[in-house]
Amino acid sequence: MQLRKISIAAFVAASSLLLITFIPQTALAENVGRTTLAASIRAKINRKVDAYRQLLEASYNSSALDASAKTESDKLLLASPPDQQIAKGQTSSVIESFTTSGLSIDRVSVKSSIKSISKTGPDYAVKADITPTVFYQRIDENQDVVHSSCWWTDQHEITVSGQEEVLQNKSSRLAASPSVTGDVMVPEPLADPETSLSNIEHTERGLTTAQALSRRKSLTQPRFSVMAGATPTLPNYMDGVRYALKWTAPPYNGDAESDYNLAHPYSYLPKDNCANFVSQSIHAAGAPLKSGLTVNTKDPTVWTPDLVLGKPTWTWANAQYNYNYMKTNYYKAYPDPWLDMGSLIYADWNSDGTKDHMMIVTQADRSFLSNGTMVFNTYISQKTNNRHNIPLSVEMSLASKTHSNITWYGLVIRWIPWHAE
Secondary structure, eight states: OHHHHHHHHHHHHHHHHHHHHHSOHHHHHHHHHHHHHHHHHHHHHHHHHHHHHHHHHHHHHTTOSOHHHHHHHHHHHHHOHHHHHHHHHHHHHHHHHHHHTTOEEEEEEEEEEEEEEEEETTEEEEEEEEEEEEEEEEEOTTSOEEEEEEEEOEEEEEEEEOOOOOOBTTBOOOOSSOEEEEEEEOOOOOOOGGGOOTTSOOOOOOEEHHHHHHHHTTOOSOBTOOOTTOEESSTTHHHHHHHHHHTTSTTSOSSSGGGSOTTSOOOSSTTOOHHHHHHHHHHHTTOOOBOOSOOOTTOTTOBOSOSBTTBOOHHHHOHHHHHHHHHHHTEEEESSSOBOTTOEEEEETTOSSSOOEEEEEEEEEEEEOTTSOEEEEEEEEETTTTEEEEEHHHHHHHHHTTOSSOEEEEEEEOEESOOOO
């Protein structure tokens, strides 16, 4: 019996050996070659994207006050003339937004994280998260130098080209020096089409980006800052500001589920968590949850992250519904977005009357240009995409790269008794 088992095992082993012997060796070599080549191509693209990241960093630092950072940046930009124009296209308007806001860049570091690589014809489309961290300074009203930092993340689709696929020994190879021929930011999502319902009002006036920037020139103080003798409808609104700053800073400075507070469910719209995040901040500021006797998630009178089966209400997770709920209960509409801490800012990406995105104001201050002109700055924090205390003017610059016709709206905390401006 044991001899029979050995014979069967020997037969199986021999059969397997014969099968391998008769497989064409060219096919085996081709399969192995493809696997190795894919890794080789990926490694070269990774290196090219990292080189482009360095160019972005150099482009930012070309305007830096830090002399050593500027010198090294200038050398790198001169060594890569084709790709530097792509990098400058991403950084020039952002640098201008800092400068016109009275904010001088000390230095900038840029991180990149590749999410996917796909082949599109002769090129490769690389989706990567790009995160600049900007260290900057401003001159305050006491003529003191104040140092600060901020950061943001956007997904970019980077086109790596200059690649020649040459057939050699039934395998292909990537050209030794591919170049970046395009860099496009991936736009934030528009609002759910169901938002535009008959029970949603679109009567408020907003401002285009150009109008908002023009309006700022006439400001001398924050819109509706702390009012003597009055009480805010959200007395602990600074707790909401601190919440937003905490959950947009490391280790939570991303948009993955791990970057959110586990005490709240991740939004049922995982690609759009802006309203979900700001609602968490407002709840941290003292606004109570409200569920009522309903299971209708679109009920405009309720506000909770978990109304039924783990789903939030639309007032919690949708920018337009949230705007209406907040305006009814805690905030007052204001026609421009240059607001004080704890205020809310909404963006209608395509100016169709429906608000697609929201953020919370986490800082407000004054800075002075070299000619002595005072500039009022509002700073925002948000998710999708992650921003930590960045100047609103910079957010406007970034948003304009993916949306050409934006309308901005503001909500300011009500104070009781209310004082009109």
